[in-house]
Amino acid sequence: MKAIAPVTLAAVLTGLLSMHAAVADQLADIRKKGELVCGVLGTDEPMSFIDARTRTLIGYEVDLCEAVAKKIGVSAKPRQLAVAARIPELQQGRVDILAATLTHTKEREAVVDFSLNTFVTGQRVMVRKDSGITKVAQLAGKKVVTVKGGTQEPNMRKAVPTVEVVTFETAPQAFVALQQRKAIGFVNDEVSLLDAFGKLGPAQKDYVVLTESISVEAIALGLRKNEPALKTLVNDALRELETSGQAEQLFFKWFGPSSRLKYQTRNFKIDSDRI
Amino acid sequence: MPHFDLAAVLTDEFRGWLISGFLLSLELTLIVWLLALPLATFTALCRLSSLAPARWVGFALVEGIRNIPLLVHLLFWYFAVPELLPESIRAWLYEHNAEFICAAGGLTLYTAAFMAEDIRSGIRAVPITQLEAARALGFGFLASMRRIVLPQAVRIIVPPLISQSLNLWKNTSVATVIGTAELMYQAQRVETASFRGVETFTLTTLAYLSVSLIITALAVWFQRRYPVRTA
Amino acid sequence: MIDIIDTYWLYFLVGQYPDGPLGGLVLTILLGFSALVLALPFGVLLGLARVSERRWLRWPVTALVYIVRGTPLLMVIFWAYFFLPSVTGHKTEQFSTMLTALVFFNGMYIAEIVRAGIQGIARGQMECARSLGLSYVQAMRYVILPQAARNMLPSLVNQFVTTLKETSLGYIIGLAEVSFIANQINIQLLTRPVAVFSTLALVYFVLCFGLSRLAYYLEVRHSRTAAGTARS
Numbered sequence: 132m133k134a135i136a137p138v139t140l141a142a143v144l145t146g147l148l149s150m151h152a153a154v155a156d157q158l159a160d161i162r163k164k165g166e167l168v169c170g171v172l173g174t175d176e177p178m179s180f181i182d183a184r185t186r187t188l189i190g191y192e193v194d195l196c197e198a199v200a201k202k203i204g205v206s207a208k209p210r211q212l213a214v215a216a217r218i219p220e221l222q223q224g225r226v227d228i229l230a231a232t233l234t235h236t237k238e239r240e241a242v243v244d245f246s247l248n249t250f251v252t253g254q255r256v257m258v259r260k261d262s263g264i265t266k267v268a269q270l271a272g273k274k275v276v277t278v279k280g281g282t283q284e285p286n287m288r289k290a291v292p293t294v295e296v297v298t299f300e301t302a303p304q305a306f307v308a309l310q311q312r313k314a315i316g317f318v319n320d321e322v323s324l325l326d327a328f329g330k331l332g333p334a335q336k337d338y339v340v341l342t343e344s345i346s347v348e349a350i351a352l353g354l355r356k357n358e359p360a361l362k363t364l365v366n367d368a369l370r371e372l373e374t375s376g377q378a379e380q381l382f383f384k385w386f387g388p389s390s391r392l393k394y395q396t397r398n399f400k401i402d403s404d405r406i
Numbered sequence: 407m408p409h410f411d412l413a414a415v416l417t418d419e420f421r422g423w424l425i426s427g428f429l430l431s432l433e434l435t436l437i438v439w440l441l442a443l444p445l446a447t448f449t450a451l452c453r454l455s456s457l458a459p460a461r462w463v464g465f466a467l468v469e470g471i472r473n474i475p476l477l478v479h480l481l482f483w484y485f486a487v488p489e490l491l492p493e494s495i496r497a498w499l500y501e502h503n504a505e506f507i508c509a510a511g512g513l514t515l516y517t518a519a520f521m522a523e524d525i526r527s528g529i530r531a532v533p534i535t536q537l538e539a540a541r542a543l544g545f546g547f548l549a550s551m552r553r554i555v556l557p558q559a560v561r562i563i564v565p566p567l568i569s570q571s572l573n574l575w576k577n578t579s580v581a582t583v584i585g586t587a588e589l590m591y592q593a594q595r596v597e598t599a600s601f602r603g604v605e606t607f608t609l610t611t612l613a614y615l616s617v618s619l620i621i622t623a624l625a626v627w628f629q630r631r632y633p634v635r636t637a
Numbered sequence: 638m639i640d641i642i643d644t645y646w647l648y649f650l651v652g653q654y655p656d657g658p659l660g661g662l663v664l665t666i667l668l669g670f671s672a673l674v675l676a677l678p679f680g681v682l683l684g685l686a687r688v689s690e691r692r693w694l695r696w697p698v699t700a701l702v703y704i705v706r707g708t709p710l711l712m713v714i715f716w717a718y719f720f721l722p723s724v725t726g727h728k729t730e731q732f733s734t735m736l737t738a739l740v741f742f743n744g745m746y747i748a749e750i751v752r753a754g755i756q757g758i759a760r761g762q763m764e765c766a767r768s769l770g771l772s773y774v775q776a777m778r779y780v781i782l783p784q785a786a787r788n789m790l791p792s793l794v795n796q797f798v799t800t801l802k803e804t805s806l807g808y809i810i811g812l813a814e815v816s817f818i819a820n821q822i823n824i825q826l827l828t829r830p831v832a833v834f835s836t837l838a839l840v841y842f843v844l845c846f847g848l849s850r851l852a853y854y855l856e857v858r859h860s861r862t863a864a865g866t867a868r869s
Contacts, residue, residue, distance in 0.1 A: 174821075183645075183825050186653040210730070213811040215598055219719050225730065242601050276585070280598045297505060297585040298595075300809060303824040308585070310827065311488060313500050473845035474838045475802035477816055482838065485823065486830040572707070579709035583809060590711055603719045611712055618707030 158203070158360040161227055166208045169196035170226035170353075173211035174301045176326045177385040177392070178232045178250075178350075181211075191385040192230035195249055195352065195369075198377070199228070202368035213300065215280025218243055221353055228365065229353030232320060234282050235406050246352035246365045248406075251399040252321040253344030254286055257328060260339050262315050267343045270294050275316035276309055278302040282346070283318045290345040303327070310334075316341075320348055322392065329391030349406045366404075373401040415605040420596045427592030428613050431578045434506065434588060438513045438574060445514065446521035451551065453526050464522070471519035476580050479512040484584035487511070509581035509588075517574045521567060528563030529555055561634050568625040575617055589613060638832040645822050649840070652813040658732075660813030662840060668732065668814065669801040672739035676800075677793075679740060680747025685777070687752045698748075705745045711806055714738040718810050731812040735804070743800055750792045754785035787859055794852035798845045805841075815840060 161167055171179035171192055179190035188209045200207035209230075212220050217231045221243060235245040256275065258264045264273075271293045277283040279298040287296055299305040302319050306327050309317040317324070324340055331338060352369075354362050372378040378401050386394045415424075452464030471479070488496050488504065499507060532555050540550035582591040593610040597603050642649070652660015659667070686698040705713065717738040718731075758781050766776035805816040819837040823830055 181653065181657075181821070183648060183821065185656070186648060187656045211811055211813075213809075215594060216718070216810065218601070219603060223719075279594055284595075285599070297587070298591075299585055300583060301824075304820065307485060307824060307827060307830075311485070312496070313488075313504055469846055469849075470842065473798070473802075473842045473849065475805035475816070475841060477805040477808060478834065478838055478841060481816070481820065482834040486834045489830055576707075576709035579711045580806070582711075590709070607712070607716060607719070611708055611716075614709055614712060615704060615707045619703070622703065622707065 156360060157227065157355060157358045158364060161203060161205060161361070164205070166206045167196065167200040167203060168208045168210050168225075168227045169193075169200075170212045170217060170220055170229045170231050171196070171209045172214065172231045173209075174303055175232050175320075175323050176330075177390065178322065179209065179230065191250070191381060192232070194381050194384075195372075196228070196230045198372055199352070199365050199368045202371070203364060213280065214278050214302075217280075217353065221355055224355075228361075231353070232281075232323070232350055233353045234320075234348045235351045235404065236282060237406070242356070244354040244356050244358070244362055245404055246354060246362065247369045247401050247404045248349040248351050248399065249369065249401055250322070250350040252348050252350065254283055254318060254346045254348060255321050255324055255340055255342075255344055256287075256316045256318050257309065257324050257338055257340045258316045259309075259312070260337055264315060265341070267291060267341055267345060270316055273316070274314040275318050276305040276314040277318040278305055282348070283320075286346040287318050318345070320350075322386065325392045329393075349404075351404060369401050410604060411602065412605050412609070414602050415596055415600055415609060420600060423592040423596055424589070424609065424613070427587060427589035430506075430586070431575070431588040432617070434509060434513065434578045434581065434586070435571075435575050438510055438517055438578075439571060441510070441514045442518040442521055442574075445518040446525055449518065449522035450525035450529065453522070454529060456547070468519045468522050471515050472523075476512065476516050476577055477583060479516050480509060480580060480584050483508040483512040505581075505584055505586040508584060509578075509586040513574065513577060513581070516577070517570060520573070521570050524566035524570060525559075525563050527566070528559040531562045532558045561632050564628055564632070565625055568621060568628065572618060572621045572625075575621065576614065579614070638836055641822070641826070641829060641832050641836060648822065649815065649818055649836075652818055658813065660815075661818050662815045664732075664812075665801065665804045665814045666844070668735060668739070668804045668807070668812075669797065672736055672743060672804075673793075673797050673800050675736070675740045676743040676747055679744035681751050681782075683744055683748035684751025684755065687748055688755050702745045702748055705742060706749075710738070710742050710803055711809065713742050714806055714810060717741075731807060731810050734810065735807045735812055739800060739803060742803075743796060746796060746799075747793070750789050750796065751785070754789040754792075755781055757788050758784050791852045791856035791859065794848060794855060798848045798852070801845060801848070802841065 169192075171188060171190070173179050173181050173188055175190075177190050179188060179192045181188055188211070193207075193209050196209055197207040210226055212226065212231065214231075217229055217233060218239070220226050221229050229243070233239075233243075233245075235248065239245075256267060256270065264270060267290055270291050272295070274295045274297060275287060276297050276299065277287065279300060284296050284298055287294055296318075297308070297314065299308065302323055305319075306317055308314055317327075319327070321344070328335060328338060328340055352365060354365065369378075372381070379397060382394075382397045384390075386392045386397075388395060415421075449464050449467055452460040453468070455461060455464075484505070487508070488499055491499065529551075536554055536558065537550055540554040541547075545553065578588050579590040581588050582594065585591070589610060593606050597606045600606065648661065650661045651663050652658065654660065654663075683698055683702065686694045687702065689695050714735065718734045721734055721737060762780055762784065763776055766780040767773070771779065804814050807814045808817045808820065811817070816837060819833055823833040826833065
């Protein structure tokens with residue numbers, strides 16, 4: 132079977148060689164296209180989600196995408212993608228910018244650039260009350276579920292090295308697994324977790340979100356590396372939202388007392404990209 | 407994009423994940439194969455039986471299973487079936503690696519449905535005169551099958567059966583959607599952690615190919631060693 | 638189950654369209670059909686290469702067919718998804734990615750169907766055609782392939798059924814085909830997994846069973862007419 136090695140090698144080499152395409156000014160490209168393609172999750176309420184009845188994409192990050200597009204002077208086009216595909220899709224140019232609950236981490240800085248932090252939260256664990264778990268450390272040796280391709284799994288393992296983690300394609304799918312008692316805990320970003328908790332309605336009395344955070348997450352928009360013009364513009368747009376008070380309005384629209392999450396105050400401002 | 411760096415994906419940690427995934431895929435394939443074969447034989451015999459209800463049950467089973475994608479089978483087994491089970495069995499299931507068991511269940515039914523058709527074709531390929539002669543000599547239906555027809559059918563059945571085994575090996579990759587930690591699941595994990603898709607997928611493809619080519623070689627060997635004897 | 642179909646039938650059928658990309662059952666059928674239609678010429682060319690007398694054509698294609706058939710479809714989909722844009726220089730979204738992967742993968746299987754179909758036609762046909770002065774290509778085009786096509790039809794319809802089932806894997810890369818939609822509905826409803834997934838299974842069953850009955854009918858009809866054909 133000598134044909135295998137040359138064929139595979141040829142395919143891989145072709146792929147690699149074509150990756151060194153010319154780097155043009157992305158901002159100019161976007162302006163020429165007339166639209167800003169934002170990669171969103173579409174499965175992460177209220178950051179970005181599809182209302183199954185109206186069948187449209189809405190959310191905090193969808194609104195941010197629209198604000199940035201307006202600043203550039205083009206229309207916004209949200210595009211749904213899977214958690215694990217966020218960075219690859221940005222790198223390969225299938226989306227212009229990521230508004231997909233992307234956590235700003237040191238490791239990711241090697242492959243993508245980040246805007247100012249648009250949201251600061253932590254990752255927490257939701258458990259059933261009858262499991263008797265009150266502290267994260269009690270999850271040692273037990274099973275938790277979460278979504279594939281994010282920082283949830285590594286953070287959970289760092290917090291509790293002996294925990295067993297099973298991952299699914301989307302966070303809501305993992306949540307279904309928790310509700311069916313397939314695992315003891317469900318790990319996710321605080322916002323998504325509280326939203327899921329809110330959706331439980333009367334079943335809320337059976338669940339509790341543990342108070343300890345297993346990590347602090349600074350969420351930001353993701354940008355391709357070496358695009359200074361676009362990055363400056365995106366950050367300017369975000370700063371304008373903050374100074375005009377619109378950022379705070381957006382926060383309360385999606386996360387405030389009238390929403391499922393019921394945050395009473397906002398504990399961050401969109402003004403820095405420090406982690 | 408950084409250059410092709412296989413070592414980056416072969417760190418102790420990543421290598422451990424990929425190997426455990428590979429071994430789990432093998433384990434899943436083996437267990438499903440051992441469960442599917444008797445089920446398939448039973449179904450094939452049902453379809454060939456002289457009792458109409460048995461034929462109908464066999465037909466319904468095979469067509470019902472074959473016309474639904476494997477993904478849907480697995481989702482059904484993992485998210486729907488446990489809800490139908492009594493509380494105690496469900497709790498036991500969740501304590502004992504439900505992802506693996508549900509994957510095994512879905513894959514067994516799916517593989518058995520296809521194997522049943524191949525076994526049935528194989529038995530039918532044996533000239534009907536053989537069965538008639540056996541019956542004339544006083545053998546019952548089952549005894550005729552067991553002693554006369556099936557042994558002849560085996561030569562015809564084995565190549566397509568090996569083909570189904572190959573499909574089974576490849577199908578274990580779909581179990582990643584219900585959280586079964588087989589090779590594809592682990593490959594996705596390594597890709598996320600290392601940011602190195604090309605290297606991860608190259609290794610994974612080679613891993614799948616290694617077993618696929620062994621199975622294919624087995625088929626070729628069998629057909630050379632035991633060619634089908636025509637009457 | 639009826640109430641679920643009642644509330645969500647539109648979402649099941651077309652996904653977000655027209656407020657978003659096309660999805661649901663319509664997308665599944667469209668994807669499956671397009672994939673088969675495009676895979677056919679590709680498969681025929683590969684099949685011809687597989688039976689070719691020229692080694693430089695036959696060996697690489699045979700190797701390629703063995704490699705692709707030994708790889709899970711999901712693996713091919715991931716390769717297409719992560720690396721197609723780099724190779725083609727174009728941005729590709731989930732539909733095109735899935736289409737490419739399916740065409741490539743099924744092309745290999747159709748190549749084998751074509752090979753079996755061609756080799757099933759007696760050698761005598763080719764020899765007669767050549768001795769009557771037709772070139773290899775003309776012989777293939779006017780004599781062998783038309784006869785082989787009748788042999789291949791049931792297998793091709795079965796391949797279409799397989800392709801339709803394969804579209805379900807688009808779920809994993811976020812393509813909003815009918816399995817993905819059903820899953821979204823399940824997540825929203827939460828308490829009705831059996832009903833939701835049974836509905837999904839039923840949809841596929843009706844579609845695929847119908848088509849495989851067609852294949853069966855074609856096979857029965859073909860064996861009746863073939864019985865009358867002279868065997869050279």
